[in-house]
Amino acid sequence: MTAIKLWWSVFSWGGAGKPRLCSRGAGLGLGLLFAGLLGACESKKAEPAAGAAPSSEPAAAAVVAPIKIGLIAPFSGPFAGAGKQIEGGVRAYLDVHGSKVSGREIELLVKDVTGVAPDVAKSLAQGLIVRDNVDFLAGFVLTPNALAVAPLATEAKKPMVIMNAATSVITTKSPYVVRVSFTLPQVSAPLATWAAKNGIKSVYTLVSDYAPGADAEGQFKKTFEAAGGKVVDSVRVPVQNPDFAPYIQRIKDAKPEAVFIFVPAGAQGTAFLKAFQERGLAKQGIQVIATGDVTEDQELGAMGDAALGVVTTHHYSAAHDSPENTAFKQAFAKVTGGKVRPNFMAVGGYDGMAAIARVVEKLGGKLDGDRAMAAFKGLELDSPRGHIRIDPETRDVVQTVYVRKVEQRPDGLYNVEFDHFDEQKDPGKPPPSP
Ligand code: PHB
Numbered sequence: 001m002t003a004i005k006l007w008w009s010v011f012s013w014g015g016a017g018k019p020r021l022c023s024r025g026a027g028l029g030l031g032l033l034f035a036g037l038l039g040a041c042e043s044k045k046a047e048p049a050a051g052a053a054p055s056s057e058p059a060a061a062a063v064v065a066p067i068k069i070g071l072i073a074p075f076s077g078p079f080a081g082a083g084k085q086i087e088g089g090v091r092a093y094l095d096v097h098g099s100k101v102s103g104r105e106i107e108l109l110v111k112d113v114t115g116v117a118p119d120v121a122k123s124l125a126q127g128l129i130v131r132d133n134v135d136f137l138a139g140f141v142l143t144p145n146a147l148a149v150a151p152l153a154t155e156a157k158k159p160m161v162i163m164n165a166a167t168s169v170i171t172t173k174s175p176y177v178v179r180v181s182f183t184l185p186q187v188s189a190p191l192a193t194w195a196a197k198n199g200i201k202s203v204y205t206l207v208s209d210y211a212p213g214a215d216a217e218g219q220f221k222k223t224f225e226a227a228g229g230k231v232v233d234s235v236r237v238p239v240q241n242p243d244f245a246p247y248i249q250r251i252k253d254a255k256p257e258a259v260f261i262f263v264p265a266g267a268q269g270t271a272f273l274k275a276f277q278e279r280g281l282a283k284q285g286i287q288v289i290a291t292g293d294v295t296e297d298q299e300l301g302a303m304g305d306a307a308l309g310v311v312t313t314h315h316y317s318a319a320h321d322s323p324e325n326t327a328f329k330q331a332f333a334k335v336t337g338g339k340v341r342p343n344f345m346a347v348g349g350y351d352g353m354a355a356i357a358r359v360v361e362k363l364g365g366k367l368d369g370d371r372a373m374a375a376f377k378g379l380e381l382d383s384p385r386g387h388i389r390i391d392p393e394t395r396d397v398v399q400t401v402y403v404r405k406v407e408q409r410p411d412g413l414y415n416v417e418f419d420h421f422d423e424q425k426d427p428g429k430p431p432p433s434p
Helices: 003-010 033-038 080-097 118-130 143-156 168-172 184-197 211-226 245-254 267-278 297-307 323-336 344-362 369-376
Strands: 067-073 104-112 136-139 160-162 177-179 202-208 230-237 258-262 287-291 311-314 380-383 386-390 397-409 412-424
Touching: 067 080, 067 118, 067 344, 080 104, 080 136, 080 323, 080 344, 104 118, 118 136, 118 143, 136 344, 143 160, 143 168, 143 177, 143 211, 160 344, 168 177, 184 211, 184 258, 184 287, 184 311, 184 397, 184 412, 202 211, 202 245, 211 230, 211 258, 230 245, 245 267, 258 267, 267 287, 267 297, 297 397, 297 412, 311 412, 323 344, 344 369, 344 380
Parallel strands: 067 104, 067 136, 136 160, 160 177, 202 230, 202 258, 258 287, 287 311
Antiparallel strands: 311 397, 380 386, 386 397, 397 412
16 A cells, blocks of 8 residues: 555544654754654665575665655644645545656655644644655644744755645745745735725724734725725734624624624634624624635535625635536545535645645656755646646745625535636735845
């Protein structure tokens, strides 16, 4: 059985796979010498015992080392669903395209970062670099974790493939970071443009109180006010388990025409929309506009009526009509057992794996960090979301951002795309330093 298949056999939708226990150490200056000391067992070839007669059998064909990908994401705690989506996406790609690239087997080393936990992320990355000698770091749902690992990627010259974390600045923190997912400014600017064009004049913003929320709030306000709208007030809520009731009362009292929201994908979107409905804001005529994180596909079923009519902008909807998306959804259902709908994080995993495979192919299986980064620049993919490319200047993704409305279809609620903004680069990068 191949390494990847072996791995998959222990993966279940209920938990992450177990990391391999030992491999080659490396003399990196990462302050983790102990991790290096643990290693050096699995890649050693068996040597004949001293004095033994040489074997008459022809030398076995040289064993080609696998390509190792360290996948860091949350598989427990409040963001566990996101990690499972990303891993499902990666495995869906391998199921469709095979687990061998340029003659080398892909081996996933899956690590549970447990939530917003920069220190855990850092020590997992150190272990993957020093002990496991991975070729790629990948995953990264949450911005604080990605930011903590970026300096290690630089030091070790390991490509770091961001499959979700969406704060603009992440790609500027290391020349070894490449992002295939999206940024909050990239989806918030088109929503502000759409809102202003569609007669919305006053907006209250509510975002999670951490870097992606600040990015979403800042870009929405900038674009909306430049287009003649007014942000009447802004509030930030705790990243984990916020109680939305008091914030919703404040929005009700302020009587804006619309409320703009960003909260991380998962149960928070449902909690917000249900509280919004229960307190009668929709009846009062206040429209909800949001980034697509709020009405993400896995959670839509739990939202029920409260989500109907919500307008969002994002890079992926399960309702996207294309042969690539149909094939992706089938593969995702096959590898995960078909119980959950794939969301944009799963597409991030799928495309991140596709990008890695393309880079390995381009390099003929002979990897090094700098050549791999050069190969990521300008890469183009026909993703389940549509055509995407990696901007060679910023190493960030360029893509179509869709405007969608939640609608009931015979088989459930969907984000139905009805407008689009093509070729969107991340507008949120800090200006280049002088
Ligand atoms: C992030 O932390 O960058 C993040 C997490 C969840 C999202 C979007 C961004 O839905």
